[in-house]
Amino acid sequence: MSPHETLFRLESTPTPQHLIVDTNRLSQFELIDFPGDWDEASNNPIFLGLSCFVFVLDAQDEPYDLVLSYLTNLISKATKVNPRIHVHVFINKVDGELFLSEEAKYDCRRDIVSLVQEEMETFQGLDNVNVEYYLTSIYDHSVYESFSKVVQKLVPALNTIESLLNVLVERNGMEKAFLFDVASKLYISTDSNPVDAAGYELCSDMIDVVLDVSGIYGGRHNSDSNREIDDCSKGEGEGGEQDKSVTEEEKNGYYDSESCAAIHLSNGIVLYLKEVESMLALVCLTREESFGRRGLVDYNIGVFKEAIKKMIEVAGPK
Amino acid sequence: MKKKVLLMGKAHSGKTSMRSIIFANYLARDTMRLSPTLDVEHHHVRFLGNLVLNLWDCGGQDAFYESYFERDRETIFRSVELLIYVFDIESDNPEKDFDHFSGVLEAIEENSPDARIFVLVHKMDLVHEDERDVIFEDRQRIIQAHSRGLSLQCFATSIWDETLYKAWSEIVTNLIPNIQLLKTHLDDFCRISDADEVVLFERATFLVIAHTSQNAAQHNFDAHRFEKISNIVKQFKLSCGKTQAGFQGMEVKNSLFSAFIDAFTENTYIMVIVSDPQIETAATLINIKNAREHFEKNFARS
Ligand SMILES: Nc1nc2c(ncn2[C@@H]2O[C@H](COP(=O)(O)OP(=O)(O)OP(=O)(O)O)[C@@H](O)[C@H]2O)c(=O)[nH]1
Ligand SMILES: Nc1nc2c(ncn2[C@@H]2O[C@H](COP(=O)(O)OP(=O)(O)O)[C@@H](O)[C@H]2O)c(=O)[nH]1
Ligand SMILES: [Mg+2]
Numbered sequence: 001m002s003p004h005e006t007l008f009r010l011e012s013t014p015t016p017q018h019l020i021v022d023t024n025r026l027s028q029f030e031l032i033d034f035p036g037d038w039d040e041a042s043n044n045p046i047f048l049g050l051s052c053f054v055f056v057l058d059a060q061d062e063p064y065d066l067v068l069s070y071l072t073n074l075i076s077k078a079t080k081v082n083p084r085i086h087v088h089v090f091i092n093k094v095d096g097e098l099f100l101s102e103e104a105k106y107d108c109r110r111d112i113v114s115l116v117q118e119e120m121e122t123f124q125g126l127d128n129v130n131v132e133y134y135l136t137s138i139y140d141h142s143v144y145e146s147f148s149k150v151v152q153k154l155v156p157a158l159n160t161i162e163s164l165l166n167v168l169v170e171r172n173g174m175e176k177a178f179l180f181d182v183a184s185k186l187y188i189s190t191d192s193n194p195v196d197a198a199g200y201e202l203c204s205d206m207i208d209v210v211l212d213v214s215g216i217y218g219g220r221h222n223s224d225s226n227r228e229i230d231d232c233s234k235g236e237g238e239g240g241e242q243d244k245s246v247t248e249e250e251k252n253g254y255y256d257s258e259s260c261a262a263i264h265l266s267n268g269i270v271l272y273l274k275e276v277e278s279m280l281a282l283v284c285l286t287r288e289e290s291f292g293r294r295g296l297v298d299y300n301i302g303v304f305k306e307a308i309k310k311m312i313e314v315a316g317p318k
Numbered sequence: 319m320k321k322k323v324l325l326m327g328k329a330h331s332g333k334t335s336m337r338s339i340i341f342a343n344y345l346a347r348d349t350m351r352l353s354p355t356l357d358v359e360h361h362h363v364r365f366l367g368n369l370v371l372n373l374w375d376c377g378g379q380d381a382f383y384e385s386y387f388e389r390d391r392e393t394i395f396r397s398v399e400l401l402i403y404v405f406d407i408e409s410d411n412p413e414k415d416f417d418h419f420s421g422v423l424e425a426i427e428e429n430s431p432d433a434r435i436f437v438l439v440h441k442m443d444l445v446h447e448d449e450r451d452v453i454f455e456d457r458q459r460i461i462q463a464h465s466r467g468l469s470l471q472c473f474a475t476s477i478w479d480e481t482l483y484k485a486w487s488e489i490v491t492n493l494i495p496n497i498q499l500l501k502t503h504l505d506d507f508c509r510i511s512d513a514d515e516v517v518l519f520e521r522a523t524f525l526v527i528a529h530t531s532q533n534a535a536q537h538n539f540d541a542h543r544f545e546k547i548s549n550i551v552k553q554f555k556l557s558c559g560k561t562q563a564g565f566q567g568m569e570v571k572n573s574l575f576s577a578f579i580d581a582f583t584e585n586t587y588i589m590v591i592v593s594d595p596q597i598e599t600a601a602t603l604i605n606i607k608n609a610r611e612h613f614e615k616n617f618a619r620s
Binding site for chain 2: 002003004139198199201202205206208209210212213214216217218219254255256257258259260261262263264265266267269
């Protein structure tokens with residue numbers, strides 16, 4: 001769904017919604033979306049299997065006192081059940097008039113961090129809880145980047161993947177490499193060079209481009225099902241809603257074992273994407289010079305792919 | 319070559335938004351910050367090198383219409399090549415919209431009888447998908463009924479999807495003089511290089527200016543694909559802009575197709591679609607290179 005659509009397509013969430021995220025075989029988890037006014041006391045056991053807890057706070061809804069004491073209350077309950085739980089606080093909606101400058105965002109984060117710390121001191125045993133804060137907005141990539149970091153905490157083989165990526169980057173003289181979950185555009189891992197937000201954004205936008213273009217030209221053109229969809233969208237327009245979701249799904253279907261893309265930029269950087277495993281993509285930023293030896297790059301990516309495949313096989317089906 | 323283009327319609331109908339997205343690299347959501355246009359804003363936009371569109375973006379508040387119709391009547395409506403009239407699908411006062419519309423057509427008929435007329439039924443994203451066709455048909459009927467016998471073409475548009483590019487591509491290609499010849503050369507190129515499709519885009523706006531296909535019947539492609547590609551590439555160009563890097567070209571493939579989108583002549587981009595697995599990437603790239611030289615020579619000054 002596009003950010004614009006959330007303005008009028010979403011209704012408020014009445015009960016916890018469960019969503020299994022298992023599009024790729026490296027990062028699989030269950031996501032539970034809670035309603036904002038969820039009465040935590042009566043549902044305490046829900047924290048039992050929880051490994052990670054994301055709290056979304058509306059930065060445009062000041063003052064924050066109430067919502068923050070609600071948050072600290074939740075943290076206290078959660079840590080009692082699972083002392084090793086990761087807590088992530090998304091300070092969302094840092095966009096629009098109120099947050100035109102980066103300054104304003106940082107100020108907002110600083111205020112919230114100190115308020116939460118103050119609150120937490122009133123509880124016992126919360127000294128060791130590690131709370132991480134992210135500034136997010138659905139109108140830019142911050143929400144993807146932040147969620148990536150949350151998901152990375154859930155990937156069991158993170159260290160191994162990271163060292164594989166390091167080797168790849170070094171062998172090919174690349175600038176940066178990400179391993180993406182194609183469906184969500186979250187990155188599961190990256191090499192240990194620092195992540196530059198702009199580079200990440202480009203890679204993530206590239207995935208959109210690849211899926212969109214493949215959705216247009218890379219479909220099974222002659223299939224009857226395709227024809228049907230086309231016909232009914234031209235017809236009375238019945239079930240238009242459904243068509244749309246079908247094509248979204250289908251678009252992911254057009255990402256296949258030979259999916260591959262290269263985008264050349266005027267500053268001499270090439271973005272190179274290759275399928276690694278179903279719904280996983282390796283996206284690298286590399287200089288045009290290094291990309292000139294494409295055969296070698298492809299060979300090394302092949303080695304990386306094999307390693308990831310082995311890793312998944314060893315881990316076995318979940 | 320200068321062409322005067324009038325952009326008219328009720329206040330808040332989305333005229334400045336469309337113009338800013340197509341010609342000034344705005345993102346759709348940036349338009350939420352636009353303030354109402356006061357009087358007429360003039361903009362010169364260069365298209366395909368030496369075609370200059372002289373856009374008159376006419377603020378739509380009632381007070382301005384009085385002067386458009388009275389005091390400035392001739393200034394505004396004289397020597398117009400294109401009239402683009404915008405209706406807001408969510409208008410709270412449709413009758414009044416049609417009063418203005420009739421007034422504008424009358425003034426055009428009087429001052430620029432040869433002007434081509436396009437009517438955009440805009441903000442269609444606010445209508446439920448299932449109802450868009452029906453509602454658009456209905457609007458189109460009412461618009462035709464008010465057309466005073468002038469010939470005009472209607473489009474359903476929204477800044478939030480590819481319909482915007484569809485409408486503006488068709489409008490603008492109407493102003494390109496040797497478009498037919500360009501198309502013939504594109505046909506030849508498509509055949510020679512064994513491509514499924516070749517599409518030519520204007521470089522700055524990424525509007526489609528010509529396209530050609532072979533064996534299209536057996537493919538059953540999406541009818542809105544060219545505009546979708548415009549939209550996709552334009553979005554990506556804007557993302558590149560944020561990193562101070564320009565977009566040069568791309569290659570996307572899966573097991574069934576390869577797409578090449580590349581800077582072509584000075585004022586165009588080309589897209590070549592190949593689905594025959596026998597055709598090597600290198601061969602397609604050489605074909606594009608050769609065609610580039612040929613087109614530069616023949617269409618250097620369009
Ligand atoms: N939902 C939706 N909103 C749109 C669309 N196009 C424009 N808008 C919004 O409509 C509002 C008014 O747009 P403008 O472009 O300023 O309208 P205008 O026709 O130039 O108005 P005047 O200059 O007063 O005549 C802005 O908030 C836009 O974001 C569209 O296709 N869909
Ligand atoms: N400006 C802005 N609005 C947002 C952002 N994220 C969500 N919204 C809007 O907030 C509203 C409520 O969002 P929703 O996800 O339903 O909230 P929930 O009740 O927490 O599930 C919607 O209208 C969204 O469009 C953001 O980052 N910036
Ligand atoms: Mg305006």
